[in-house]
Amino acid sequence: MITSISVLLSLLVLALAWWGWGAHSTGTRGALPPGPTPLPLLGNLLQLxxxxxxxxxxxxxxxxxxxxxxxxxxxxxxxxCGYAALRDALVLQADTFSGRGAMAAFERFTSGNGIVFSNGPRWLKLRNFALGALKAFGLGTRTMEDRVLEEAACLLGEFQATAGALFDPRRLLDNAVSNVICSVVFGKRYGYGDPEFLRLLDLFNDNFRIMSSRWGEMYNIFPSLLDWLPGPHHRIFRNFAELRVFISEQIQRHRQTRQPGEPRDFIDCFLDQMDKEQQDPKSHFQDETLVMTTHNLFFGGTETTSTTLRYGLLILLKYPEVAAKVQAELDAVVGRTRAPRLEDRARLPYTNAMLHEIQRFISVLPLGLPRALTRDTHLCGHSLPKGTFVIPLLMSAHRDPTQFKDPDCFNPANFLDDKGEFQSNDAFMPFGPGKRMCLGAGLARSEIFLFLTAVLQRFCLLPEGNPARIDLTPHCTGLGNVPPAFQLRLVAR
Structure with missing residues (x-):
């Protein structure tokens, strides 16, 4: 049955792709670097x-x-592909590779609005504004660290309430991570049993999984065709619409309760800026931009960090000896009477290496987000014209044998020198290097450290079955690497 559906889909693609995409193909002028021979209409899809x-x-x-x-x-x-090419392009030619390549699913929803999928002056203006506003509310400061620690304490309480029973940690991790960014964007946190908020987190997770599946890949390649075919890809836009309603309601509540010039959170800051520029017809600070920017921060500050934490727990279940070594280091350096803090990282080389190795090994966004050239350029002996759609294969830097000792295996020693001290590596780029680096990279790094060390300090992790049988293969690989579903048992240390 599955084979028949695949054949039928292939035939439909062959028959209708020209109709759906022929008039809208995004070619670039000039010759591009060589590659595998494409098939008519399908290109190299059958190879990928x-x-x-x-x-x-x-x-x-x-x-x-x-x-x-x-x-x-x-x-x-x-x-x-590979660290050298990624560095030469995204770091050494950062401005040239700072454009955002279009993805049909996001383009349909955002229309080029918000921070992540905008370009040109709009992107630069919004990014600089968002960075300033987030810093004003504690990003990169002790204040933000305290917020994460408070949320980590709430998460540990929820974990404690499982009383040693098997459970799926996804929703609790989603809620904890999302509450950190919600405190900045919306000015509030949400209870772990809040049904409306749990629904929103499920929508985020569902969209991330669909867009990381073959359906999501196909939609981004043949949007006009897939609009006519049934499939789970249609849920992406129903989910987006529901998220949009929630965000719009939050913005309306802010409008009704705010004191201009006295911002409580990011939304208030944006509304203040809208007031300042209301007479400017070219202003980028509009209602639609606020909705999309808020969505970008809300989604970006939740899904990838939560996925990293979830994948991290699964990896530690498979490698209990690594978890035990981290716990021994935490006991020796921090003890068990206080929570680990960011200032402890320098004295926790193995723990720091383990956290970096989790992110390197899973490459949560393996293909990165697409770039587009802002001008003609040369790279590795090739001429690339302005507008070229670029896939920065971040995973290839993380698996580059010239940069890591044991690139294809999970091994914290990839970030340790011969003396057992932590050793950073420029090839580590989970947040994407250059001008388009993730806006919340610093916050994500802090959350990954503070949440995982808090859990390991308090609990022993027990798998559902034999650790050796745990499969780390991603459930979906496309936009993101999504871990397979799993359950674990937590026992107080």
Whole structure:
């Protein structure tokens, strides 16, 4: 049955792709780097296997080099593979590679609004404003650390309430992580049993999974065609609409209760800026931009960090000896009478290495988010024209054998020197390097450290079955690496 559906879908794609995309193909002028021979209409899709796209692209790089072209349907995409190519492009030519490549699913929802998928002066203006506003509410300060620690204490209480029974930690982790960004964006946190908020977190998770599946990949390649075909991809936009209603309601409540010039949170700051620029017809501070920017911060500050924490727990269940070594270091340096703080990181080399290794090993956004060239350029002997759609294969830096001792295995020693001290590595780029680095990278790093160390300090992690049988293979690989569902048992230490 599945094979028949796949054949039917392929036939429909062949028959209708020209109708759906022929007039809207996003070609670029000039020659692009060589790559595998594409099929008519489908491009290289049959080679880019579902759930293995990142791996297949790395294999293709072995033949075509660190910069090569694949066709996603009719759209040419230049792939950057390996640390050297990613550094040369995204760091050394940061301005040139600072454009955002269009993704149909996000484009349909955002229309190029917000921070993540905007371009040009709008993106620069919104990013600088958001950074300033977030810093004003504690981003990168002790105040924000205290907020995370308060939320970590709430999370530990919820974990304690499981009383040693098996449970799925996804919702609790989602809630804890999201509450940190909600305190800044909305000025409040939400209880772990709040049904409305749990519904929103489920919508985030559902969208992340669908957009990381083959359905999400296909929609971004053949949007006009997939609009006519049934499938789970349609849920993306129903979920978006429901999230939009929630955000719009929050903004309306802020309008009714705010004191202009006395901002309580990010939304108030944005409304103040709208007031200042209301007479400017070219202002980027509009209602729609506020909705999309709030969504970007809300989603970006929740899903990838929560996914990293969840994947981290699964990895530690599989490697209990690593968890035990971290716990021994925490006991020796921090003890059990106070919570670990960010200032402790320098004295916790193995723990710090373990947290970096989790992020390196899973590469939560393996293909990164697409870039677009803002001007003509040269890279690795190739000429690339303005507008070129670029896939920065972040996973390839994390699995680069020239940069890591044991790139294909989970091994904290990848971030330790010969003396057992923590050793940073420029090839570590889970948040994307350059001008488009994730806005909340610093907050995410803090949350990953504070939440995971708090859990390990308090609890022993017990798997549902034999640790050796735990499968770390992502459930979805596309936009994001999504861990398989699992349950665990927590026992107080």
């Amino acid at each position: 296997e579902s759930r293995r796209m990142d791996r297949v692209l790395m294999e293709l790089s072995g033949r075509w080099g660190p910069v090569f072209t694949v066709r996603l349907g009719l759209r040419p995409a230049v792939v950057l």
